[in-house]
Amino acid sequence: MNSLSKTLLGFVAVVGxxxxxxxxxxxxxxxxxxxxxxQNAVAFLRETMDHEPLAWPEVPDPVxxxxxxxxxxxxxxxxxxxxxxxxxxxxxxxxxxFWRAKGLDVQPSQEDFxxxxxxxxxxxxxxxxxxxxxxxxxxxxxxxxxxPCAEGSPDDYED
Amino acid sequence: MADLEVSWSTLEAxxxxxxxxxxxxxxxxxxxxxxxxxxxxxxxxxxxxxTAQQRSDEWLADTSRTLRxxxxxxxxxxxxxxxxxxxKAGGK
Amino acid sequence: MxxxxxxxxxxxxxxxxxxxxxxxxxxxxGTHHVASALHDADGWEGASKDRFTTTVGTIAPAAQxxxxxxxxxxxxLDTYAEAVRQIQDEAERIxxxxxxxxxxxxxxxxxxxxxxxxxxxxxxTEADDRRVDRLQTDAxxxxxxxxxxxxxxxxxxxxxxxxxxxAAAGLTDSEVLGVAVGYAxxxxxxxxxxxxxxxxxMPPEVLAAQDQAVADRIxxMPPEVxxxxxxxxxxxxxxxxxxxxxxxLITALPAxxxxxxxxxxxxxxxxxxxxxxxxxxxxAEALVAAQETYGKAVGRAAQAVAQRALIAAQERYNQxxxxxxxxxxxxxxxxxxPRQMVAFRDGEPPLGAFSVxxxxxxxxxxxLVPGMGSSLADTTQYMRTGSTVQQSQQQMSGDASAxxxxxxxxAPPDFVATGDTAVFHExxxxxxxxxxxxxxxGVRATRPDVQLNVVAHSYGSTTAAIALADDAALxxxxxxxxxxxxxxxxxxxxxxxxxAHMYAAQADEKWGIAAxxxxxxxxHRADPTxxxxxxxxxxxxxxxxxxxxxAADPESRNVGYLDSGTKTLxxxxxxxxx
Numbered sequence: 001m002n003s004l005s006k007t008l009l010g011f012v013a014v015v016g017x018x019x020x021x022x023x024x025x026x027x028x029x030x031x032x033x034x035x036x037x038x039q040n041a042v043a044f045l046r047e048t049m050d051h052e053p054l055a056w057p058e059v060p061d062p063v064x065x066x067x068x069x070x071x072x073x074x075x076x077x078x079x080x081x082x083x084x085x086x087x088x089x090x091x092x093x094x095x096x097x098f099w100r101a102k103g104l105d106v107q108p109s110q111e112d113f114x115x116x117x118x119x120x121x122x123x124x125x126x127x128x129x130x131x132x133x134x135x136x137x138x139x140x141x142x143x144x145x146x147x148p149c150a151e152g153s154p155d156d157y158e159d
Numbered sequence: 160m161a162d163l164e165v166s167w168s169t170l171e172a173x174x175x176x177x178x179x180x181x182x183x184x185x186x187x188x189x190x191x192x193x194x195x196x197x198x199x200x201x202x203x204x205x206x207x208x209x210t211a212q213q214r215s216d217e218w219l220a221d222t223s224r225t226l227r228x229x230x231x232x233x234x235x236x237x238x239x240x241x242x243x244x245x246x247k248a249g250g251k
Numbered sequence: 252m253x254x255x256x257x258x259x260x261x262x263x264x265x266x267x268x269x270x271x272x273x274x275x276x277x278x279x280x281g282t283h284h285v286a287s288a289l290h291d292a293d294g295w296e297g298a299s300k301d302r303f304t305t306t307v308g309t310i311a312p313a314a315q316x317x318x319x320x321x322x323x324x325x326x327x328l329d330t331y332a333e334a335v336r337q338i339q340d341e342a343e344r345i346x347x348x349x350x351x352x353x354x355x356x357x358x359x360x361x362x363x364x365x366x367x368x369x370x371x372x373x374x375x376t377e378a379d380d381r382r383v384d385r386l387q388t389d390a391x392x393x394x395x396x397x398x399x400x401x402x403x404x405x406x407x408x409x410x411x412x413x414x415x416x417x418a419a420a421g422l423t424d425s426e427v428l429g430v431a432v433g434y435a436x437x438x439x440x441x442x443x444x445x446x447x448x449x450x451x452x453m454p455p456e457v458l459a460a461q462d463q464a465v466a467d468r469i470x471x472m473p474p475e476v477x478x479x480x481x482x483x484x485x486x487x488x489x490x491x492x493x494x495x496x497x498x499x500l501i502t503a504l505p506a507x508x509x510x511x512x513x514x515x516x517x518x519x520x521x522x523x524x525x526x527x528x529x530x531x532x533x534x535a536e537a538l539v540a541a542q543e544t545y546g547k548a549v550g551r552a553a554q555a556v557a558q559r560a561l562i563a564a565q566e567r568y569n570q571x572x573x574x575x576x577x578x579x580x581x582x583x584x585x586x587x588x589p590r591q592m593v594a595f596r597d598g599e600p601p602l603g604a605f606s607v608x609x610x611x612x613x614x615x616x617x618x619l620v621p622g623m624g625s626s627l628a629d630t631t632q633y634m635r636t637g638s639t640v641q642q643s644q645q646q647m648s649g650d651a652s653a654x655x656x657x658x659x660x661x662a663p664p665d666f667v668a669t670g671d672t673a674v675f676h677e678x679x680x681x682x683x684x685x686x687x688x689x690x691x692x693g694v695r696a697t698r699p700d701v702q703l704n705v706v707a708h709s710y711g712s713t714t715a716a717i718a719l720a721d722d723a724a725l726x727x728x729x730x731x732x733x734x735x736x737x738x739x740x741x742x743x744x745x746x747x748x749x750x751a752h753m754y755a756a757q758a759d760e761k762w763g764i765a766a767x768x769x770x771x772x773x774x775h776r777a778d779p780t781x782x783x784x785x786x787x788x789x790x791x792x793x794x795x796x797x798x799x800x801x802a803a804d805p806e807s808r809n810v811g812y813l814d815s816g817t818k819t820l821x822x823x824x825x826x827x828x829x
Binding site: 165166169170172173176177179180183184186187188189190192193194195196197198200201203204205207208210211212214215216217218219221222223224225226228229230232233235 | 260266267284293295302309320415423
């Protein structure tokens with residue numbers, strides 16, 4: 001076997017181990033139950049919405065999606081949107097601060113969409129907790145919450 | 160959803176009837192000649208006829224199946240509408 | 252070969268005829284169910300009903316035609332059975348007579364020989380002579396009878412041959428087949444224009460019965476010809492309102508129409524749903540059969556074979572199941588969008604493409620091309636990923652690009668999971684590129700002015716680069732690569748892709764999967780973010796995207812290229828904005 005193949009096999013072994021370790025999760029292999037994961041997410045979504053008095057709609061049904069490429073588990077993604085004129089920069093700052101205060105790692109970004117104005121977005125992550133993300137623009141609001149990974153598969157939630 | 164003028168139970172009935180149609184067409188079998196004629200040209204002609212008939216049968220099954228799925232898809236729009244309405248009414 | 256008057260079994264022929272009569276009953280039963288459906292659908296009105304009405308109306312008349320053709324076949328068989336029976340009876344009579352004649356001839360020959368001896372003897376009498384004469388006459392009569400019987404037999408052989416010819420001709424008459432048996436040849440000899448005209452004139456169930464050669468010829472027609480032909484059959488049409496001829500093509504030749512450039516996408520969608528649904532139901536049955544076979548397998552060798560077959564059957568089932576799930580899967584969109592199955596090619600593995608958005612009317616169309624390890628089993632996941640970009644666009648302007656989840660090539664296996672090194676080579680990309688280019692060309696042909704984009708992940712960018720470089724006429728607006736597995740050297744820079752704008756995002760991935768793919772690529776592939784001429788898409792507001800995936804694992808703090816809230820998502824949304 002030549003050295004290139006050996007390197008390849010070595011790489012596979014290392015990444016294979018890392019992937020497995022990550023897929024098992026930081027809580028040692030016991031996946032959360034779907035209901036609990038959803039409750040966590042909804043609670044986080046509600047308190048996020050509550051911190052900013054806007055014309056929020058009701059909490060919608062989530063979309064079930066994968067936890068990781070090829071891995072096991074299901075996560076639930078909630079999307080709440082409002083079409084209304086906003087000051088997106090102000091809102092972005094407010095949400096970033098709120099999430100940082102809750103101990104989440106917040107990474108903001110923005111993009112100038114020309115005639116549609118500037119979009120402000122951010123991701124908010126924490127170990128074993130629901131995630132948050134948003135996109136704000138002059139035209140409205142998108143607020144996402146992703147639940148922690150739960151037992152099952154997105155296939156279980158297809159019609 | 161202005162163009163959805165039909166009841167859920169209507170679509171349910173339509174779906175059910177088309178499911179039966181699809182099953183009937185799919186399950187309809189054709190005989191093979193199996194040497195009944197003892198004549199090569201007749202056996203070949205029967206095979207040609209049988210192939211054409213089988214494909215026509217498949218068309219009947221496919222078309223019924225397509226309509227069945229369409230009724231099912233239209234029916235599921237109800238489920239979505241229900242969810243939307245429930246969400247707006249009571250919250251989840 | 253001469254006909255055999257004794258061959259065949261009239262009883263069996265009659266049973267064939269009865270079986271066909273039973274078949275007619277099955278068709279009548281099925282048609283009654285369709286009639287019930289039509290009756291039940293009385294309370295259904297509106298635009299959604301139009302589509303139903305157009306198609307359901309084709310079934311009863313077709314069934315009636317089929318039943319009439321079966322009547323004709325039954326008549327042929329009944330007539331034939333009777334003819335064969337009579338001929339066999341006659342044959343038996345002749346053979347019996349020939350046997351009697353033969354026996355008589357032998358007996359006569361013996362007697363004659365003996366009488367001739369006696370008549371030649373010294374004490375022969377006149378009576379002996381007369382006896383010889385009589386026996387000689389008998390011999391002559393027997394010979395004449397034998398000759399007559401031979402002639403009758405030959406005539407019977409001819410009669411049987413005629414009966415066979417009549418039956419064969421009857422079974423392949425246009426009254427039974429719907430078209431003349433030599434029609435395939437006639438079609439093949441026609442010019443393209445005449446051929447297309449003839450095809451469009453056929454009843455759907457007869458069109459469905461034609462040779463594969465007909466489908467193949469249509470599949471080979473250039474898009475301009477197809478478009479003109481289709482429009483000539485009743486206009487572009489819509490899912491709800493289209494002509495009977497268009498409906499016939501969709502239902503009779505779904506595998507062709509579903510992937511035919513020049514056909515509007517509402518029609519491709521209907522055709523592909525038909526094909527995919529049928530393939531799915533067959534795969535479900537095959538899986539059950541494979542499970543049963545595995546359960547019954549005895550011995551290690553048989554079990555190993557059965558297990559491999561079961562795994563293959565399960566894989567195919569999963570792929571078709573998830574592809575069809577795309578019809579109804581939930582998506583987090585701001586405003587709902589229609590969905591279209593824009594391509595479906597059954598095979599090993601089955602391949603296809605599913606759009607969120609209407610390709611016939613969207614102001615922008617974007618093909619999302621995934622990388623290694625992808626298959627139809629990932630359809631809904633990629634639709635969700637695409638919908639994240641679309642939602643972002645909807646927020647900004649109210650409109651979104653139609654995102655096509657394009658799983659139209661056999662992607663190389665996931666190297667990390669399987670150790671298969673195909674991802675380091677170009678073969679899969681080259682094979683996939685021609686299909687991708689063809690599908691992009693299909694959009695360009697039917698929508699000459701639409702904004703057409705490609706967003707490609709990992710090895711999908713390798714494939715897409717080859718496709719785009721091959722065809723400048725595609726007029727791609729934005730080509731976005733995310734975590735590229737590298738661009739082949741014969742596409743030396745962004746300009747070579749012919750895209751008006753090229754963007755490349757390459758995050759500092761945790762395990763450097765994309766980089767690894769490029770480093771060990773053979774032939775070597777380049778990083779499109781390094782000196783390639785592509786605009787680098789920022790992956791970080793501040794070091795955000797850090798894994799190779801498009802959507803990351805929530806057990807960690809990992810962030811994927813198209814996760815909501817990321818800079819790359821914004822960049823991709825902007826690049827593919829209608």
